[in-house]
Amino acid sequence: xxxxxxxxxxxxxxxxxxxxxxxxxxxxxxxxxxxxxxxxxxxxxxxxxxxxxxxxxxxxxxxxxxxxxxxxxxxxxxxxxxxxxxxxxxxxxxxxxxxxxxxxxxxxxxxxxxxxxxxxxxxxxxxxxxxxxxxxxxxxxxxxxxxxxxxxxxxxxxxxxxxxxxxxxxxxxxxxxxxxxxxxxxxxxxxxxxxxxxxxxxxxxxxxxxxxxxxxxxxxxxxxxxxxxxxxxxxxxxxxxxxxxxxxxxxxxxxxxxxxxxxxxxxxxxxxxxxxxxxxxxxxxxxxxxxxxxxxxxxxxxxxxxxxxxxxxxxxxxxxxxxxxxxxxxxxxxxxxxxxxxxxxxxxxxxxxxxxxxxxxxxxxxxxxxxxxxxxxx
Amino acid sequence: xxxxxxxxxxxxxxxxxxxxxxxxxxxxxxxxxxxxxxxxxxxxxxxxxxxxxxxxxxxxxxxxxxxxxxxxxxxxxxxxxxxxxxxxxxxxxxxxxxxxxxxxxxxxxxxxxxxxxxxxxxxxxxxxxxxxxxxxxxxxxxxxxxxxxxxxxxxxxxxxxxxxxxxxxxxxxxxxxxxxxxxxxxxxxxxxxxxxxxxxxxxxxxxxxxxxxxxxxxxxxxxxxxxxxxxxxxxxxxxxxxxxxxxxxxxxxxxxxxxxxxxxxxxxxxxxxxxxxxxxxxxxxxxxxxxx
Numbered sequence: 001x002x003x004x005x006x007x008x009x010x011x012x013x014x015x016x017x018x019x020x021x022x023x024x025x026x027x028x029x030x031x032x033x034x035x036x037x038x039x040x041x042x043x044x045x046x047x048x049x050x051x052x053x054x055x056x057x058x059x060x061x062x063x064x065x066x067x068x069x070x071x072x073x074x075x076x077x078x079x080x081x082x083x084x085x086x087x088x089x090x091x092x093x094x095x096x097x098x099x100x101x102x103x104x105x106x107x108x109x110x111x112x113x114x115x116x117x118x119x120x121x122x123x124x125x126x127x128x129x130x131x132x133x134x135x136x137x138x139x140x141x142x143x144x145x146x147x148x149x150x151x152x153x154x155x156x157x158x159x160x161x162x163x164x165x166x167x168x169x170x171x172x173x174x175x176x177x178x179x180x181x182x183x184x185x186x187x188x189x190x191x192x193x194x195x196x197x198x199x200x201x202x203x204x205x206x207x208x209x210x211x212x213x214x215x216x217x218x219x220x221x222x223x224x225x226x227x228x229x230x231x232x233x234x235x236x237x238x239x240x241x242x243x244x245x246x247x248x249x250x251x252x253x254x255x256x257x258x259x260x261x262x263x264x265x266x267x268x269x270x271x272x273x274x275x276x277x278x279x280x281x282x283x284x285x286x287x288x289x290x291x292x293x294x295x296x297x298x299x300x301x302x303x304x305x306x307x308x309x310x311x312x313x314x315x316x317x318x319x320x321x322x323x324x325x326x327x328x329x330x331x332x333x334x335x336x337x338x339x340x341x342x343x344x345x346x347x348x349x350x351x352x353x354x355x356x357x358x359x360x361x362x363x364x365x366x367x368x369x370x371x372x373x374x375x376x377x378x
Numbered sequence: 379x380x381x382x383x384x385x386x387x388x389x390x391x392x393x394x395x396x397x398x399x400x401x402x403x404x405x406x407x408x409x410x411x412x413x414x415x416x417x418x419x420x421x422x423x424x425x426x427x428x429x430x431x432x433x434x435x436x437x438x439x440x441x442x443x444x445x446x447x448x449x450x451x452x453x454x455x456x457x458x459x460x461x462x463x464x465x466x467x468x469x470x471x472x473x474x475x476x477x478x479x480x481x482x483x484x485x486x487x488x489x490x491x492x493x494x495x496x497x498x499x500x501x502x503x504x505x506x507x508x509x510x511x512x513x514x515x516x517x518x519x520x521x522x523x524x525x526x527x528x529x530x531x532x533x534x535x536x537x538x539x540x541x542x543x544x545x546x547x548x549x550x551x552x553x554x555x556x557x558x559x560x561x562x563x564x565x566x567x568x569x570x571x572x573x574x575x576x577x578x579x580x581x582x583x584x585x586x587x588x589x590x591x592x593x594x595x596x597x598x599x600x601x602x603x604x605x606x607x608x609x610x611x612x613x614x615x616x617x618x619x620x621x622x623x624x625x626x627x628x629x630x631x632x633x634x635x636x637x638x639x640x641x642x643x644x645x646x647x648x649x650x651x652x653x654x655x656x657x658x659x660x661x662x663x664x665x666x667x668x669x670x
Binding site: 166 | 407413461464465468470471472474475476478479481482483484485486488489490495496605606608613640643644646647648650651655658659660
């Protein structure tokens with residue numbers, strides 16, 4: 001158990017590797033040093049870690065040279081979903097507020113960015129303005145949202161998502177209504193961003209900076225206060241945490257990063273319409289967090305890959321089994337079945353699976369290390 | 379004024395359907411802390427089963443209804459045994475997602491069955507086309523039947539929970555599962571029965587809804603409206619579910635009649651937010667004291 005915890009610490013630079021309501025929290029029977037190690041693990045600090053990150057960064061930078069446009073655009077979606085998942089993680093994983101309204105934030109961000117650009121703003125300005133606007137909306141709904149919790153919050157957030165979607169649909173002068181809105185070409189301070197490769201670098205930059213900012217926020221007293229609110233509101237209040245303030249900030253931050261994801265999403269597909277930001281997307285993002293697993297950064301990325309790869313995989317499988325076109329209903333059955341199987345058999349998600357696999361593969365090589373038995377906290 | 383009351387009357391029937399689904403949801407949530415996103419699609423499946431029996435095989439409507447309810451109750455048992463029970467104790471999100479998976483699979487199965495597929499079907503009842511005149515008001519017979527049946531079901535529920543041993547055991551389990559096991563209640567069995575009842579209630583709602591709408595793969599979306607109904611009433615209150623459901627049906631009907639297009643779709647959700655803003659615990663809040 002202690003072993004698993006330490007390993008998690010090395011791979012996941014996440015101070016509170018906490019299941020987003022994925023499973024029971026890991027029993028913290030690991031020594032405190034393990035937690036401490038997690039914290040300083042946020043930035044690479046050993047030569048080996050720096051080397052690993054450097055290699056990783058080079059691989060990321062070289063991807064457009066290696067991959068074709070199709071796969072590169074899929075990678076772009078992975079980046080966007082990662083960003084969205086991170087925003088959701090602030091609210092769900094860190095502050096424990098069960099919300100399925102993230103698509104609404106993405107939608108507001110996407111439309112605001114598109115609208116501001118149409119008004120003649122430069123992309124960076126429109127992008128930030130959209131994010132701040134959405135953050136303000138997020139903070140505003142925190143007012144009513146913090147009065148409820150648990151199931152009520154979940155359904156109320158669903159209600160918010162519906163209402164935003166309807167509002168987008170009806171506010172035709174700004175949003176184009178059901179006809180949708182096409183995005184203007186991207187340029188960064190006069191430098192045109194054309195082609196998937198250029199988009200990729202832009203997204204990569206935004207994701208890297210956002211992750212860095214978010215993780216630093218989460219390691220600050222604010223992040224600690226969020227965790228306290230998640231674990232017990234009563235205890236947090238007795239320790240002097242201003243719960244209303246923390247929840248408002250959490251909603252605001254979550255919406256802020258959601259808007260980043262939404263705006264990038266809009267530029268990636270270049271055409272947005274209200275139905276893209278419905279409950280389905282919100283639920284997809286939850287699937288991503290939970291299936292990815294354990295609420296770690298690595299889990300979010302794995303979840304994002306899952307979200308992008310599974311439809312591809314289904315296409316492949318269905319093409320394989322039927323020469324006469326795909327049987328109706330096969331797709332939902334496979335999708336649903338996969339979801340059920342992951343939830344039943346891998347409560348720690350793909351990331352938990354990876355940790356277990358890694359332990360299987362590498363533990364025995366270490367001299368004197370006993371073979372790891374049992375699953376990772378499962 | 380007559381028009382206004384007329385709208386309320388026609389909203390009642392839809393409200394009753396919401397109430398039935400919400401009842402199933404609240405029952406589940408109260409006893410097992412499981413929120414099911416599959417209930418809409420349980421409704422849909424039940425409607426298809428009844429459609430097949432009545433319209434394809436020429437069976438009696440009541441037989442169709444009963445068979446659908448029995449099949450769905452069994453399905454509820456299966457879902458409980460093989461999916462929910464192994465996951466007991468996991469957070470609410472886990473159940474939201476796994477029941478979402480169930481709902482996708484159910485939809486897929488309905489699409490796969492050749493005589494079902496993705497077309498619209500009509501479920502004809504013996505009451506179709508008949509209209510009741512109640513003073514100045516008109517109420518079609520199907521809606522009247524839905525209201526009466528819902529009323530009966532509510533009465534049965536009430537008596538069952540109040541006066542039977544099993545009902546008392548269920549209430550005990552819902553209040554405190556651990557304490558219930560200490561006094562000898564087999565909570566696993568209780569959970570199974572609750573799933574069966576909950577699924578059967580969804581089936582009843584689905585079959586009653588079918589004559590008012592079309593039978594279609596996506597009719598489960600209506601079940602989504604039962605969620606606000608359950609919350610409006612108070613998440614852990616069975617009478618609350620009924621009141622919430624009926625209120626929702628009525629508000630929806632009024633919004634559809636008096637407000638511009640699109641208002642009907644958001645009405646349940648706006649109402650939910652309004653109610654939560656005034657009474658965060660719903661109309662019948664659960665009284666809980668939280669210990670640190």
